[in-house]
Amino acid sequence: MDRTTSKPIADDLIRPLFQTSIWFYAIVLATGTVVACGAAAWGYQIWNGIGVSGKRWPTFWALYLTNFVFWIGISHAGTLISAILRLVNAGWRRPVTRCAEVITVFALSIGAMFPIIHLGRPWLAFWMFPYPSDREIWPNFRSPLAWDFFAINTYLTGSLLFLLLPMIPDFALVRDRSTGLRRRIYGALALGWRGTTKEWNRLESAMQIMAIAILPVAVSVHTIVSFDFSMANVPMWHSTIFGPYFVAGAIFSGIAALILAMAALRKTLGLEKYLLPLHFDNLGKLLLLMAILWGYFVFNERLTVWYGNEPHEMAVFWATQRGAYAPLYWTMVVCNFVVPLAILSNPYTRTITGTAIASFGVVIGMWLERFLIVVPSLTHKQLPYSWGTYQATPVELTIMAATFAGMILLYTLFAKFVPIISIWELKAGLPSRLDPAALAEAALLATRLDTEEFSPDSSSTQGEHR
Amino acid sequence: MAYKWGMAVDLDKCTGCEACVAACHAENNIPTVGAQQAARGRAMHWIRVERYYEGDFPDVRVKFRPVLCQQCDNAPCEAVCPTYAAHKNEDGLNAQVYNRCIGTRYCANACTYNVRFFNFFNPEWPKPLHLQLNPDVSIREVGVMEKCTFCVQRIKAAKIAARAEERGMVDGALQPACAQACPTSALIFGDLNDPNSRVARLSRSTRGSKLLEDLGAEPKITYLDKQPWHEADTYQARG
Amino acid sequence: MRAVYGLYNDPHVAQQAVENLRAAGVADADITVISSEPFDHFEFGHRDAKTAMPWVAVAAGAAGLGLTYYLLGAGQRAWPLVTSGMPIVPMWPNLIIIFEMTMLSAILATVIYLFVSAGLPSRGGRMYDPEVSDGYILVGVENPADAARLEPALAIAGGRVKRIS
Numbered sequence: 001m002d003r004t005t006s007k008p009i010a011d012d013l014i015r016p017l018f019q020t021s022i023w024f025y026a027i028v029l030a031t032g033t034v035v036a037c038g039a040a041a042w043g044y045q046i047w048n049g050i051g052v053s054g055k056r057w058p059t060f061w062a063l064y065l066t067n068f069v070f071w072i073g074i075s076h077a078g079t080l081i082s083a084i085l086r087l088v089n090a091g092w093r094r095p096v097t098r099c100a101e102v103i104t105v106f107a108l109s110i111g112a113m114f115p116i117i118h119l120g121r122p123w124l125a126f127w128m129f130p131y132p133s134d135r136e137i138w139p140n141f142r143s144p145l146a147w148d149f150f151a152i153n154t155y156l157t158g159s160l161l162f163l164l165l166p167m168i169p170d171f172a173l174v175r176d177r178s179t180g181l182r183r184r185i186y187g188a189l190a191l192g193w194r195g196t197t198k199e200w201n202r203l204e205s206a207m208q209i210m211a212i213a214i215l216p217v218a219v220s221v222h223t224i225v226s227f228d229f230s231m232a233n234v235p236m237w238h239s240t241i242f243g244p245y246f247v248a249g250a251i252f253s254g255i256a257a258l259i260l261a262m263a264a265l266r267k268t269l270g271l272e273k274y275l276l277p278l279h280f281d282n283l284g285k286l287l288l289l290m291a292i293l294w295g296y297f298v299f300n301e302r303l304t305v306w307y308g309n310e311p312h313e314m315a316v317f318w319a320t321q322r323g324a325y326a327p328l329y330w331t332m333v334v335c336n337f338v339v340p341l342a343i344l345s346n347p348y349t350r351t352i353t354g355t356a357i358a359s360f361g362v363v364i365g366m367w368l369e370r371f372l373i374v375v376p377s378l379t380h381k382q383l384p385y386s387w388g389t390y391q392a393t394p395v396e397l398t399i400m401a402a403t404f405a406g407m408i409l410l411y412t413l414f415a416k417f418v419p420i421i422s423i424w425e426l427k428a429g430l431p432s433r434l435d436p437a438a439l440a441e442a443a444l445l446a447t448r449l450d451t452e453e454f455s456p457d458s459s460s461t462q463g464e465h466r
Numbered sequence: 467m468a469y470k471w472g473m474a475v476d477l478d479k480c481t482g483c484e485a486c487v488a489a490c491h492a493e494n495n496i497p498t499v500g501a502q503q504a505a506r507g508r509a510m511h512w513i514r515v516e517r518y519y520e521g522d523f524p525d526v527r528v529k530f531r532p533v534l535c536q537q538c539d540n541a542p543c544e545a546v547c548p549t550y551a552a553h554k555n556e557d558g559l560n561a562q563v564y565n566r567c568i569g570t571r572y573c574a575n576a577c578t579y580n581v582r583f584f585n586f587f588n589p590e591w592p593k594p595l596h597l598q599l600n601p602d603v604s605i606r607e608v609g610v611m612e613k614c615t616f617c618v619q620r621i622k623a624a625k626i627a628a629r630a631e632e633r634g635m636v637d638g639a640l641q642p643a644c645a646q647a648c649p650t651s652a653l654i655f656g657d658l659n660d661p662n663s664r665v666a667r668l669s670r671s672t673r674g675s676k677l678l679e680d681l682g683a684e685p686k687i688t689y690l691d692k693q694p695w696h697e698a699d700t701y702q703a704r705g
Numbered sequence: 706m707r708a709v710y711g712l713y714n715d716p717h718v719a720q721q722a723v724e725n726l727r728a729a730g731v732a733d734a735d736i737t738v739i740s741s742e743p744f745d746h747f748e749f750g751h752r753d754a755k756t757a758m759p760w761v762a763v764a765a766g767a768a769g770l771g772l773t774y775y776l777l778g779a780g781q782r783a784w785p786l787v788t789s790g791m792p793i794v795p796m797w798p799n800l801i802i803i804f805e806m807t808m809l810s811a812i813l814a815t816v817i818y819l820f821v822s823a824g825l826p827s828r829g830g831r832m833y834d835p836e837v838s839d840g841y842i843l844v845g846v847e848n849p850a851d852a853a854r855l856e857p858a859l860a861i862a863g864g865r866v867k868r869i870s
Contacts, residue, residue: 006741006840049608050569051586056507058580060571120569120584120609127549127568130780137550137566138780142791142798145548145570150805158812165816168825173741176838191820192827195837198753199823200743205758206819210812213762217808224801232576233542233681378575382678383533385516386580388507427742427840545789553786 006427009274013419013426014174016269023268024416031409038402041395042117050120052395059378059390064118065228066370067400070253071111072152072225073246073366077254078104078159079218080286083211092282094429095274098422099265100258101163106410107257108156110403115148117399144227151217151224158214165206168193169424222250229373235312236305236377245297252290252336253366256359259283261411263356265420274421277352284355287362288344295337315380315387324389325376328368335365469635470558471616472658472686473645474668475532479652482530486513489647493617495603497589510583512614513644532653534644535560535581535614536677536685543573543582551611557621558658558686562613569609578681582613616655617642637663658686708832708869709852710737710845711859716744718863719842723749725858731846737832739843749844761818762811769810773803834867 045052055062081100085093116125128149130138139146171190175183193199226246229237259280266275302321305313320329343349343358379388414420490496490513499508513534520527537560544552544560551566552573574582588608591599599605602619606612624640637656645653656665668674669688676685713719719738726736733752744750777799785793820826832847849855852868859866 010741010838010840049585049587051503051508051608055571055584055586057509057583058574059507060574060584115570118570120571120611121567121607122609124568127566130776137784140545140548140550140786140788141777141781141802142545142788142795143548143572144546145572147798147801147805149548150802154805154809154812157809161812161816165819169741173838176835191825192829193825194831194833195739195741196753197738197740197744197750199825200740201751201754202756202758202819202823204743204745205754205756206815209759209762209815213808213812213815217805217812220801220804220808228572231546232572233578233683234575381580382578382681383516383580385514385518385531385533424742428745540790542789544787545791547788550784550786550788553788554790 006430009426010173010177010423012271012273013421013423014177016415017174017417017419018178020416024412027412028409031405031412034405035402035409038399038406041398041402045117045395045399046122050118052393054391054393054396056388056390058381058386058388059375061118061374061378062390063371063392063396063400064114065374066367067403068111068114068118069225069246069370069374070367071107071114071403072222073250073253073370074257075104075107075111075155075159075254076218076222076247076250077107077258078102078162079214080251080254081258082162083215083218086207086211087215091429092279094425095271095421096258096262096279096283097425098163098166098418099262099420100254101159102411102414102420103254103257103261104159105156105163106407106414108152108159109410110406112152112156113403115145144224144231147224147227151221155214155217155221158210158217162207162210162214165203165210166422166425167418168203169195170419170422173423174419219247222247229377234377234381235310236316237373239301241297241301241304245301248290248293248297249366249369252287252294253363255283255287255290256362256366259287259355259359260363263352263359265415266352269415269420271421274426280352280355281347281350284344284350284358287340287355287358288350291337291340291344291362298333298337312382315384316377319376319380320372325372329372332365332368332372335361336369337365468556468558468659469657470659470686471537471621472656472665472669472688473534473616474654474665474671474674474688474690476650476652476654476668477529477531477689477691478673479650480515480530480532481650481652482515482517482528483649484515485647485649486532486644486653487511487515489643490614492598493600493603493643494615495599495605496612497585497591499587503586508586510585510612512581512583512612531689532644533579533581533677534687535616536579536683536687537614537616539684539686540682542576542578542683546572546576548572559616559618559621560613561618562611562615564604564606564610564612567610569611571611573611578678578683579685582611585610585612706830706832706848706869707852708845708847709849709855709859709866710832710834710843711861711864711866712834712836712841712843713861713864714841715863716740716747716750716842718861719744719844720747720749721861722844722859722864725861726844726846726855729855729858731849731855735846735849737843737845737847739833739837739845741837741840744842756822758815758818758822762815765814766807766811770803770807772810773806774799777802832869 053063078101081093082097086097116122119125128139128146168190171186172193172195175186175190178186223243223246226242230239230242232238262275262279265271302317305317319325339361340358343354375390379390491498494512496510496512499510513532516531516533518529520529537558539558541552541554541560544554548570549566549568551563553561555561569584571584574584585606585608589605620640620642624635628635635657637660641655645655654665654668656663658666658669660666668690671690673690673692674688675691677687677689711722713722723736723738727733738749778794781794832845834843837843844859846855856866856868
């Protein structure tokens with residue numbers, strides 16, 4: 001019974017490692033070119049000075065910080081899905097966990113590059129690291145940027161391990177199915193894993209502990225990123241709401257990125273049997289919840305400012321609501337709130353296509369939200385004589401485009417060399433592992449889902465696919 | 467006793483001539499960035515004269531206000547620097563250590579007065595302008611933050627001379643470049659810890675107020691004006 | 706390395722094989738069950754479940770906390786610079802960094818303990834069959850005292866027995 005169900009699953013999920021389509025080469029070539037352009041732009045910037053970007057007095061932070069916060073925000077996808085759903089034992093998470101954890105690791109790596117890219121003297125970035133130097137001075141631990149250094153490195157290490165540990169059994173699977181050089185490489189990566197009960201128990205204990213540990217770290221990371229803004233006495237930055245606001249926004253954009261990644265994987269790798277409408281429906285509901293939560297935070301923040309009518313803050317308020325930044329502001333509201341609520345609250349439109357469209361809008365809207373936090377406040381600080389403007393330059397836009405291309409490139413390469421769905425986790429959740437009563441229910445569910453149809457009255461039984 | 471350098475700016479005497487700006491550039495080796503970069507907002511004027519217009523023609527009034535680093539006692543720019551490039555020194559000055567600056571520009575964002583400036587490019591002085599450079603002041607390279615230091619090189623020189631001659635500092639003898647150049651003596655510099663110094667007496671004047679005082683940065687520059695003006699008025703003026 | 710083991714399709718049959726081995730007098734520590742997925746719902750799957758890993762994580766976190774607390778204070782006192790009027794050793798900013806390093810210590814210790822207690826990476830030379838990757842469950846004994854006696858215990862319906870000599 002096991003072999004008839006588990007071997008085809010393993011076959012399906014390992015196939016991308018052994019077969020390469022023309023699309024793989026096309027995507028790698030296209031994104032690789034954009035990444036190379038971005039690297040060239042960065043080199044140009046280091047050589048000529050950061051003045052080739054659009055920053056100026058008083059807008060000393062602009063696109064690079066926006067992208068920094070954006071990518072760190074995207075990285076919260078993995079934590080939510082993997083850690084929280086693992087801890088509450090939600091079975092539908094199983095095909096989704098590795099997709100999400102990969103987004104986390106790559107988004108964090110990309111986001112962590114931006115503090116270096118935006119530095120005036122990036123060759124001295126290593127001074128952020130607390131090493132005993134002959135200058136006998138340590139970093140200033142009072143600075144939110146020092147907190148960023150510790151938080152992001154902790155989260156990156158944790159997420160990387162959280163991703164790599166469950167990959168070991170899958171590497172062993174690929175090792176057993178391959179020959180020659182591939183066998184030796186995956187054999188080395190598998191660290192001699194066999195699958196004894198002791199190994200499985202230790203692995204699952206470690207995953208459980210790390211899931212518990214990574215959650216407060218994830219919350220702390222984006223809170224600390226928000227402290228980069230709220231610790232400065234800049235109008236509409238110096239707000240106590242920034243911590244929770246940023247974390248909610250991060251989870252929001254993370255889920256959207258995850259939905260987009262899953263939709264893309266489903267098409268390109270032929271994973272229609274594993275990434276089901278059920279998953280998109282559940283993630284769509286989470287996205288809806290986060291959209292409402294985002295709207296709640298924005299309303300809170302803006303009502304407080306408007307009601308207080310403090311002149312410094314109102315200058316920024318009106319600049320975003322009615323002034324120069326109004327087109328971006330209202331686009332953000334439509335993308336983050338109006339469109340997701342319209343599409344996702346209706347079960348008929350909460351399909352794979354629907355959630356993908358809503359997610360695309362959310363990604364754009366959340367990028368705009370980061371921009372509208374950073375730039376309007378800096379261009380309207382307390383002294384009106386020092387109000388200014390900002391305009392992005394080709395260098396900044398190229399580097400930004402390169403990060404998006406880089407994310408797609410890294411993800412494509414990962415899906416080529418590692419099974420993108422955790423095979424052992426998927427098998428462990430199969431109906432054949434359950435007792436007869438649950439088996440019957442699961443069989444009924446499987447027939448319904450196989451037809452890829454979906455009616456509102458079946459929503460009560462969904463989510464139980466253990 | 468330690469010094470506490472401060473300044474009083476008499477707005478009733480300021481004519482907006484900007485001699486202080488030119489003198490500061492000359493004394494502190496501040497680069498001129500060129501017309502194109504200045505249009506892009508990269509100009510570095512450690513002291514700037516803010517100009518506000520009030521009223522409609524023909525009843526227009528112009529008000530000038532020189533703004534420079536306020537050398538705050540509770541400076542918002544210091545704690546946010548990750549490399550200790552900004553800190554308070556023993557004279558109460560807000561020191562900017564160029565060698566430690568890696569250019570995160572957080573200090574400039576945190577500064578509520580926007581008096582910090584960044585070297586977006588490597589500064590250039592085409593010959594023969596390089597002959598004009600002040601040897602007492604270091605040149606800052608690209609990626610380094612800079613701001614008014616109250617001409618710390620002059621302060622150091624005066625302290626060394628006073629110690630060599632075994633005397634105290636004479637009030638009024640030590641002046642930063644801006645105060646020295648001002649034709650109406652609108653900028654008065656001195657030791658706030660000396661209760662008899664001119665700047666200490668002026669800081670207690672009824673005409674005196676601090677810029678953005680309620681934000682709590684405790685600036686050490688007192689602005690003297692018969693008619694105190696609030697930022698809210700300038701918001702109206704700006705429209 | 707000698708071994709005798711059976712390959713089974715069904716976890717229930719594998720459980721039966723484990724019982725048979727126990728009945729044949731093999732100690733629990735000598736029975737090895739290898740599979741390509743964890744079988745938590747079955748008795749043979751959680752034989753080795755007891756572990757000190759959570760305590761190791763907590764202890765490492767506490768160690769990280771103490772070490773960071775000490776290092777932060779020492780570094781800040783080594784170069785006492787006044788910034789924004791804050792104390793030389795400020796409590797709240799330090800708490801943030803202490804929190805991060807505590808969590809990092811706990812995470813790293815968990816991973817290291819995982820590798821040490823699971824015996825990874827291992828250089829091989831132990832009982833294994835690649836058919837496990839196809840979904841079979843392997844139940845067997847490494848270096849058995851009397852392999853011939855154990856073979857009937859493993860030869861139950863739905864399984865194949867193999868011997869390595």
